[in-house]
Amino acid sequence: xxxxxxxxxxxxxxxxxxxxxxxxxxxxxxxxxxxxxxxxxxxxxxxxxxxxxxxxxxxxxxxxxxxxxxxxxxxxxxxxxxxxxxxxxxxxxxxxxxxxxxxxxxxxxxxxxxxxxxxxxxxxxxxxxxxxxxxxxxxxxxxxxxxxxxxxxxxxxxxxxxxxxxxxxxxxxxxxxxxxxxxxxxxxxxxxxxxxxxxxxxxxxxxxxxxxxxxxxxxxxxxxxxxxxxxxxxxxxxxxxxxxxxxxxxxxxxxxxxxxxxxxxxxxxxxxxxxxxxxxxxxxxxxxxxxxxxxxxx
Numbered sequence: 001x002x003x004x005x006x007x008x009x010x011x012x013x014x015x016x017x018x019x020x021x022x023x024x025x026x027x028x029x030x031x032x033x034x035x036x037x038x039x040x041x042x043x044x045x046x047x048x049x050x051x052x053x054x055x056x057x058x059x060x061x062x063x064x065x066x067x068x069x070x071x072x073x074x075x076x077x078x079x080x081x082x083x084x085x086x087x088x089x090x091x092x093x094x095x096x097x098x099x100x101x102x103x104x105x106x107x108x109x110x111x112x113x114x115x116x117x118x119x120x121x122x123x124x125x126x127x128x129x130x131x132x133x134x135x136x137x138x139x140x141x142x143x144x145x146x147x148x149x150x151x152x153x154x155x156x157x158x159x160x161x162x163x164x165x166x167x168x169x170x171x172x173x174x175x176x177x178x179x180x181x182x183x184x185x186x187x188x189x190x191x192x193x194x195x196x197x198x199x200x201x202x203x204x205x206x207x208x209x210x211x212x213x214x215x216x217x218x219x220x221x222x223x224x225x226x227x228x229x230x231x232x233x234x235x236x237x238x239x240x241x242x243x244x245x246x247x248x249x250x251x252x253x254x255x256x257x258x259x260x261x262x263x264x265x266x267x268x269x270x271x272x273x274x275x276x277x278x279x280x281x282x283x284x285x286x287x288x289x290x291x292x293x294x295x296x297x298x
Contacts, residue, residue, distance in 0.1 A: 002070060004143045005099035008107030009062035011136040015114035016055040018129055022118050023048055042117075050271070051117050055110045057268035060242075060261075061235035062103040068238060069095040087168070094157045094165040095234075101149035101224075102231025104139035111136045150223035153230070154212060163209050166230075170205070173198045173237040180240065184247040186266040191244070193269035194236040200280040201233040207284040218287030225286070229279040236273045239265040 023043035031044045042048045072092030079085035111133040115122035122129040140146050158166060177198065180191045208226055212219040243265035246258035 001096050001100035001143050001149075002066065004139055005062075005069075005101075005103040006066050008104030008136060008139040009059055009066065009110075010107075011132050011139070012055065012059045012062070012107040012110030015111040015129065015132040015136075016052070016059055018127070018132070019055065019114040019117040020052055022121075022127065022129075023052060048117060051113050053264070053267045054272065055113050055117075057239070057264045057272055058106045058235075059110055060264055061239055061268060061272075062106045064238040064242065065095070065231065065235050066099050066103060068234075069099045090161075090165045091169060094153075094169065097144075097149035097153040097157065098227055098230050098234065100143065101140075101146040101153075101227045104136070105146055105228065106231075107136045107139055108133075146224055146227070150227040151220060153227050154208060154219055154223045155216075158205070158209065159212055163205055166205055167202075169234070170198060170202050173234070174202075177237060177240060180244045182244060182247055184243075184262065186262050187240070187243045187247045190240045190265045190269040193273050194233075194240040197233045197236045197273050197276040200276050201229055204229060204280040204283040211287060215287065215291070217291045221287040221290035222283045225279045225282040229276055229283060232273060232276045232279070236269060236276070239268050 020043070024041050026042045027039045028042050029039060029045065031040055031046065035044075043052065069092055072088045072095065075088035076085050076092055079088055115129045115133055118127050118129045121127050124130070144152070174195065177191050177195050180187065182188070204226065208219055208222070211222075243262045246261035249255075249258045
């Protein structure tokens, strides 16, 4: 399942590369604030830039999540002591359905945006953009659909230990975010947004555990939103950490790389992570709208 999760964001990465190259070379229209007269590459148009940043930030987020989950399984085998190995194994198991479900859903979204960046040319075979969308579509299906992954997450992982593994992860995220210092305004704004999202995940988790105990059918009805919430929030934490690391690097030949890490994390915090609040609201109160609807009415 980790391999399929990595396949999801890997196809998204290729879609991002192609869309970025297209946006840098496709000249059309004049953006509102243009540096030169006449038409400009479409990457200078605000909405095209936004779409590319959505693609870039979510691809980097999915990669960070997958690698972090893989690290847990390495630690579960090679950790310094039994406590470390046991904790890492528990966290790796918790993250596996999130990696598989969230990263493949993100891969589909990113590949779809890649077509959109190309405009009409993305819909035909000449550019190759549509091929990525077709290729990535299977990833949310095989090795267990997103719905199956979400049922595993709340039924086996969350339900098995009454949220202990998720509580430990939330606690680590909050502690590490609180510890991020420095004077970079973008890093601090990213950190604060990530902390807000972690609080939303914690509240939603407690609500879901109560629902799971009393109305498991209602809990299952919001399992996919909960999986997505977990993915977005965990990645908000990981990107905030990467931004803090980048900000601490001295000036040098890799300065542009580190500057991009900070800007990407800031965009994710400002335009992607706010969706976590909506998902948390669905998790906390949306289940009964599904179970109280007769199937005959659909």
